[in-house]
Amino acid sequence: MTRQNDKAAAPAGRPIYLDYQATTPTDPRVVEAMLPYFNEHFGNPHSIEHAFGHDAEAAVEQARAEVAAPIGAEPREIVFTSGATESNNLAIKGAARFHKARKPHVVATRTEHKCVLESCARLEREGIRVTYLPVEPSGLIDLGRLAAVVTEETAVVSVMAVNNEIGVIQPLAEIGALCRERGAYFHSDAAQAVGKIPIDVKDMAIDLLSISGHKLYGPKGIGALYVRRRPRVRLEPLIDGGGQERGLRSGTLPTPLCVGLGVACALAACEMGGEAARLEGLRDRLLAALTAGLDGVALNGDPRRRIPGNLNLSFAGIDAEALIAALPEVALSTGSACSSASVEPSYVLRALGLSEERAGSSLRIGLGRFTSEAEVERAARSLIDAVKRLRAAGARAAE
């Protein structure tokens, strides 16, 4: 790991990448595994009649097993998709549409990713009732509140494993048990969780789980949906055609991308423990440096139940957009990249009960596999300087 970190770490003068929740660099080991499949190993994995197709099919099946293993699933329960957005659309719309006649109800938390909320909005236009579950100021859901809204008419409950903006970890096993008892599917968007925290679909009674390649050092353009076989989960597909992926998702499978996702999952699984401890150390250092160097820094989201590679911080009196503009040497964000263009403060932070002003003063900082200690120290210094400059300018303007 050390050698790679040195290689990927930004040299002085190049911006430091601290936006690991938007996307992660593709691990060089993943790239290396994928490249042969763009060249000599070509073949349509579905052309099982001839030898080229066989090689591709074997590679895809190995990848399927590598995706399944870290989450405790069987290989045939993995459906490859184009990414977590598609997985989330397929899980929620697919389950709700399939069961619409007897279970015309869906539950999702207010802090879900846009693609979950937009899928729900679409379902509402199709006559399905959606309950948007509020979260506590910590960003976590209240299990009692969830229990009060899940009924036997509920087709699917969607609660993300790890939030993409504030990094908090929801109580998955408890939610799973509740859903199983009430006969509702439990879907979890685990795009930010797989490879970062332990997940076991059996222990946690998860029925549907979305995975993204590019959030775990795999390639963009690939993801997966875990679809439980026993008890069997039934979905209506979004994309019909050749009937690939058990009829749940048609389209030629992109062999190199499947291979890349498989290797990324395998790497994440075997390095997760050590990596989590390393990132926790870096994050704590960064937070300590910022709180020591600045007043008015507050952490958003539960301080303990969170992944190590994320901080979401409010800087009192600062406009986060202005702060980012003042910091070209560090790549940061105010929230989800998908809505970067929008100027609205994060709906996730607002759902925690933060004021518009405080939400507007918040930054998302994402650390990851290639973040080095030196980068964290440089980033902390830059951030402290920039916040002080902006506060001083603000004070002068006020005079």
Next chain:
Amino acid sequence: MDYNATVPVRPEAAAAVAQALAVTGNASSVHGFGRAARRLIEAAREAVAALVGAASAQVVFTSGGSEANNLALAGCGRARLLVSAGEHDSVLRAAPTAERIALRSDGRVDLAALEVLLASDSRPALVSVMLANNETGVIQPLAEVAELARRHGALLHCDAVQAAGKMQIDMTALGIDLLSLSAHKLGGPQGVGALVLSDRVALAPLIRGGGQERRRRAGTENLPGIAGFGTAARIAADALATFAELALLRDELETRLARIASDMTIFSGAAPRLANTSCFTMPGTPAETQVMALDLAGIAVSAGAACSSGKLEPSQVLRAMGASETEAGQAIRVSLGWQSVAADIEAFAAAWGQLYERRAAARYAERQDEQQRAAL
């Protein structure tokens, strides 16, 4: 010799993919990493648009041809769908209740039948006719289809997955409103495609979420895939003239095979076809037997569309052209590509010829046996 199933990635496209894999950045992020990703995507968008005579703003990137077809049918806003009987499964299965436009025996759509369908119902419709068929290579009369669609106020969707990079396409001149593309069928990587829209279409998304692709297709863009698609599109556009020369190889193959088996059928042989595709029968020999014998000889062909080839059923396309179930079950497809050479044709004709003779000899021996048994 199965280029219509998937094409080896062009080395230049593979290089573009590898380069883009080294780019960190979500194209929706506003920082420098994100902007670098965005630039790559927009350059690719221009190349893809140019390949089909469109402007870059008309291009919506998808995960492939199947998604593009599903998105077109579900998102066009028309409840009445007319699809040709020769369409790919991703059109036929996405619209199971659509009205079917009949095919003529040469594989082209029956324009008179389309006109009758269009006139029979005044609801605004979507007509879906592919540009070139994946199994027979037949090229559909799209300009005529577009004219009929326009006269009846219908939108026109065209699955150009097989045609793109194999023939000149100008979707604006042809009057196409929605056009589906797949990168891996033209030398780009798998896992990326596009739906190209005319300004007459207000598309409803199939995959919802972030505001990517002008809110027409959510999900973080497949940056390496899109970069590879752009490069492949640029090369394919430059290589169109070379591609047309594959007809010489294809015609040579058909001449040789007809000499071996004068009773063979070549589907759509008399109609305009893609230069690289040939679909024909070996009478009396099931397609699987041919495919396996050729595989042993180191030649990859297929018995139809690769997607459904896990379960070998006689081709729906050939059945729609009026072929009997037996005849359709004896048809295989040869499709050539940029790495095909004359020696491939030689090897194919030799292997296929051997099988034909072996089968003929076996049938002769069987008949002899029967005659002997009858005589006893």
